[in-house]
Amino acid sequence: MTTVASAGVRFHSGSQAIPAAAVHTTPLGYDRDDIPVGTPLPVPASAALVDRLSGCGEIEVAFEGKLGDTLLALSTVRALLDWLRLRSIPVAVRPVGPYAALMARSGLVTRTPATALSGRRAVIGDRAGVEARASESVVGLVCDPGAPPCWSSDGCAHPDLPSRNYLALERRLGIRLPGTAPFAPLFPTVPSELVEEVHAMGWLNGLTIAAIAATSWPERKDYTAQRYIELAELIAERWQSQARLLLIGGGTDSSGIRITTEIPRRHVQILRLDGVPADHLASLFPRCQLVVGNDTGLTHLAAMARGRDGAGPPVVGLYARHSHSKWRTGLPHHHAVATDLSDRMHQGDLCPVRDAIAPNTDIHMNAFPPAALAQVCLDLLNGVSA
Known part of the structure; x- marks a missing residue:
């Protein structure tokens, strides 16, 4: 479902299927629905x-x-593990680096098998x-x-990065893998003392809205705390x-x-x-009604964070310049509110940075008026736009 949120801004539902004829795509080379799992593909694998x-x-x-890049690339890990299981190759999977604890919750990490095939190591990341581990591995898979x-x-x-990554590795491996969309893994909640402290303070009762103020690009992507507060005020007032x-x-x-309060x-x-830390936030987000x-x-x-029952809140991402479909998880509850520029990047599979595309106007996060965004959020809370 695509609806107008305000002038030059549209809402895009996470559950919306996108026809191939509507956007610029690269043919996969085969229809996945017609090929049984485990069957060789009609495109050659990378033999090496x-x-x-x-x-x-x-x-x-x-x-x-x-x-963000890490989370949207984890479907590549999923594809590799699906392939290894199809071939009955026993492996141990070991996450390293700053996101190791978070990745351990995704279900992608396995215990060391009783008898490993060899001591040879592949690195994916x-x-x-x-590159930091190139000397210790026989093969590296770079997720770009x-x-x-x-x-x-x-x-x-299949515009979202988890789909792109999973299908790209499927083609290289030359075999129909078992995964189906959405390809992004989930992070089930685990006990968190910090989350329980916040709950004990009364902050997770009633209508709780989480607003992501963190950004690696504040000049372009900072919606500002003041706009988030105005948004929450409008939602609360209309929600009574x-x-x-x-x-x-x-x-x-x-x-x-x-x-701080x-x-x-x-x-x-x-x-x-x-x-x-992200691993605590992964247990906090499912306790909210909206993100x-x-x-x-x-975001x-x-x-990708889910409660013990597998449920979680609707998540709304704000996209001023980059493609709203590429930079999403592909999960049905992950929605977008996007500008016309973002929609053009989506349609043409373009990137304003990579392709050096200058917008006609200097588009920032003020393209999303809190009043219009509040109506989108209220519709989601009421189950209208999902």
């Missing part, structure tokens, strides 16, 4: 890659870069992670978010309820966790959480 991976007894998952195109198969486009707003910030200068507004109480954020790693994490 298959040969090297077949002799590995350990997979090291090494991401050193941005959280971003360029920094793979700029590499895989928007694939099309069975009449549908008090709201609790959790402003999720990034790291502080002291590199520690900082939790702000002066309450008429309808909203405000709690700032800065420097909270709103810019195109950043913590993607909110979509």
Whole structure:
């Protein structure tokens, strides 16, 4: 479902299927629905890659870069493990680096098998992670978010990065893998003392909205705390309820966790959480009723985080310049509110940075008026736009 949120801004539902004819795509080369799982593909595999991976007894998952790029690349790890299981190759999977604890929750990490095939190691991760371990591995798989195109198969486009990454490796391995969309792994909640402390303070009762204020590009992607507060005020007023707003910030200068309260507004109480590690936030987000954020790693994490019952809140990402379909998880509850420029990047499979595309106007996060965004959020809370 695509609806107009305000002038030049549209809402795009996460459950919306995108026809291949509507966007610029690269044909996958086969219709997945017509090929049984485990069957060779009608496109040639990378023989050298298959040969090297077949002799590995350990997979090291090494991401050193941005959280968002890491999360959207984990479907590549899923594809590799699906392939190894189809071939009955026993391996141990070991996450390393700053996101090791978080990745251990994804279900992708396995215990060391009783008898490993060999001591040879493959490394999969971003360029920094793979290059740092090149001397210790026989094969490296670099996950580059700029590499895989928007694939099309069975009449549908697969624009989100988890789909792009999974299908790209499937083609290279030359065999129909068992995965189906959405390809992004999930992070089930685990006990968190910090989350329980926040709950004991009364902050997770009633209408709780999490707003992602952290960003790696504040000049372009900072919606600002003031706009989030105005948004929460409008939602609470129309919802006829008090709201609790959790402003999720990034790291502080002291590199520690900082939790502070702000002066309450008429309808909203405000709690700032800065420097909270991602693994704690993955247990916090499912306790909220709504998450709103810019195109950043913590917003993607909110979509991938699920409660013990597998449920979680709707997540709304704000996209001013980059493609709203590529930089999403592909999960049905991960929605987008996007500008016309973002929609053009989506349609043409373009990137304003990579392709040096200058917008006609200097588009920033003020393209999303809180009043229009509040209506989108209210529709989601009421189950209208999902």
